[in-house]
Amino acid sequence: MIKRGDEVTLRLEGAAVEGKCIARMDGLVVFVRGGVPGDTARVCITKVKKQFLEADFRTLEQPSPDRVQARCRYFGVCGGCTWQELHYDAQLQSKRRSVVDALERIGGLVGVEVLPAAAAADIYWYRNKMEFSFGERWLTVEEMARVADELNGEQSRLALGLHLPGRFDKVLDVEECWLQSEASVRIVNATRRFALAAGLNVHSTRTHEGYLRNLVIREGRRTGERMVNLVTFDDRPDVMAAYTETLLAEVPEVSTVVNNITERKSQVALGDVEKVYHGPGSITEKIGGRTYRISANSFFQTNTAQAERLYDVAAEMAALTGSETVYDLYSGTGTIALHLAGLAREVIGIETVPQAIEDAKSNAAFNSVPNCTFLLGDLKERLTRDTAWTAHHSAPDVVVIDPPRSGMHEAVARQVLHMGARRIVYVSCNPATQARDLKILVSTGRYRVNRAQPVDMFPHTSHVENVALLEAAG
Ligand SMILES: C[S@@+](CC[C@H](N)C(=O)[O-])C[C@H]1O[C@@H](n2cnc3c(N)ncnc32)[C@H](O)[C@@H]1O
Numbered sequence: 001m002i003k004r005g006d007e008v009t010l011r012l013e014g015a016a017v018e019g020k021c022i023a024r025m026d027g028l029v030v031f032v033r034g035g036v037p038g039d040t041a042r043v044c045i046t047k048v049k050k051q052f053l054e055a056d057f058r059t060l061e062q063p064s065p066d067r068v069q070a071r072c073r074y075f076g077v078c079g080g081c082t083w084q085e086l087h088y089d090a091q092l093q094s095k096r097r098s099v100v101d102a103l104e105r106i107g108g109l110v111g112v113e114v115l116p117a118a119a120a121a122d123i124y125w126y127r128n129k130m131e132f133s134f135g136e137r138w139l140t141v142e143e144m145a146r147v148a149d150e151l152n153g154e155q156s157r158l159a160l161g162l163h164l165p166g167r168f169d170k171v172l173d174v175e176e177c178w179l180q181s182e183a184s185v186r187i188v189n190a191t192r193r194f195a196l197a198a199g200l201n202v203h204s205t206r207t208h209e210g211y212l213r214n215l216v217i218r219e220g221r222r223t224g225e226r227m228v229n230l231v232t233f234d235d236r237p238d239v240m241a242a243y244t245e246t247l248l249a250e251v252p253e254v255s256t257v258v259n260n261i262t263e264r265k266s267q268v269a270l271g272d273v274e275k276v277y278h279g280p281g282s283i284t285e286k287i288g289g290r291t292y293r294i295s296a297n298s299f300f301q302t303n304t305a306q307a308e309r310l311y312d313v314a315a316e317m318a319a320l321t322g323s324e325t326v327y328d329l330y331s332g333t334g335t336i337a338l339h340l341a342g343l344a345r346e347v348i349g350i351e352t353v354p355q356a357i358e359d360a361k362s363n364a365a366f367n368s369v370p371n372c373t374f375l376l377g378d379l380k381e382r383l384t385r386d387t388a389w390t391a392h393h394s395a396p397d398v399v400v401i402d403p404p405r406s407g408m409h410e411a412v413a414r415q416v417l418h419m420g421a422r423r424i425v426y427v428s429c430n431p432a433t434q435a436r437d438l439k440i441l442v443s444t445g446r447y448r449v450n451r452a453q454p455v456d457m458f459p460h461t462s463h464v465e466n467v468a469l470l471e472a473a474g
Pocket residue numbers: 300301330331332333334335336350351352353356377378379380402403404405
């Protein structure tokens with residue numbers, strides 16, 4: 001009988017959810033953390049259940065042909081990337097396969113044309129936003145030796161970096177990161193140096209004391225603008241003024257510095273109060289010829305180039321001719337609506353977060369787009385009870401849907417079926433909930449899923465965005 005702690009040799013057959021590998025043993029599925037599909041590896045069993053096992057990768061016995069050298073020295077410890085050791089082509093194939101599997105197994109949709117995943121041109125330094133955390137220093141064994149030397153044996157208690165996977169109490173101090181940019185790395189290191197020199201302490205959610213919480217860096221990849229947002233527990237204007245001066249001297253590419261202040265108990269990097277210490281307090285970014293103003297707490301897709309790709313796929317599937325009414329459901333800050341506005345007669349966006357609606361309206365005004373209307377409200381209400389707005393707008397020719405990871409409420413999916421649109425374009429960051437919702441959308445026989453296009457927004461992770469096109473029969 002296999003038990004927890006046993007070590008066995010397995011061949012890792014494929015990719016599973018959350019970047020894990022899948023293997024088989026004694027007729028059971030084993031989810032392995034670490035390794036890449038195609039490896040033969042020694043693994044240690046960590047969980048034994050009736051239907052499946054879980055294991056951690058220990059040592060490599062036979063490398064997969066898809067194995068490559070990870071670029072980052074923190075790979076395997078840090079929670080940021082899980083697939084740096086898997087060749088990028090194999091990552092893309094895995095992502096496409098996860099879409100096909102979800103469509104078939106969850107949606108019962110066999111034979112849908114799923115195109116190859118659209119690759120990112122930049123597989124490193126692709127993010128326009130990074131959120132680093134302050135924490136008490138946590139080091140790997142190897143690092144402990146190196147850093148202890150550097151610090152002459154004195155252990156600092158301040159770390160600035162990323163949380164270890166699943167450990168909200170442990171922060172890995174990072175001096176390099178390949179996710180955002182070279183300037184972002186300099187900002188992290190300059191901030192850490194300043195915090196240490198000024199003797200600043202880290203906020204603890206346990207004791208509810210300490211000043212430093214998060215460092216959020218946002219970049220306009222197409223404008224070169226760069227925002228540094230230091231999230232702190234309390235308001236210390238002298239510290240912020242000194243920090244701003246030091247930072248600008250060391251990283252002149254920073255165009256604005258803001259301080260979000262929050263006494264909240266949770267670890268969300270959101271301020272209740274915001275103070276601007278340098279520049280306009282916001283940055284701009286460009287997607288598809290539109291310019292978006294992004295403030296410290298506004299939502300914006302984190303991979304600019306691939307977001308544009310995603311919206312282009314949605315536009316291509318929507319096949320607009322200029323005469324259509326489009327409904328953009330779950331419209332967020334209006335980026336999809338604005339991307340389609342020039343191709344349609346009218347676009348109506350519906351979204352539940354008031355700030356997102358405000359941002360969407362100001363983005364429309366900023367870009368002089370006259371034919372977008374943004375409505376605030378829960379879609380379930382807006383499509384069922386609270387429908388007076390439908391008297392002022394035509395029924396949709398095309399419906400675009402971009403829900404959160406949890407997918408659509410069943411009542412919303414059923415209501416969409418009654419709208420009579422010719423085409424439905426479903427953008428999703430979770431193929432499993434998308435497949436579940438598509439099953440409802442095809443249930444009456446009126447619509448068919450004709451095509452799907454996965455888009456890779458997050459290289460080196462198992463996340464995949466997928467756009468599906470439903471067309472009305474006849
Ligand atoms: C994946 S985001 C889409 C953002 C937008 N399409 C974009 O590309 O920037 C999902 C959005 O759905 C909104 N949302 C979640 N539940 C909702 C609901 N029940 N009714 C309306 N909007 C909702 C969220 O606030 C979020 O802005």
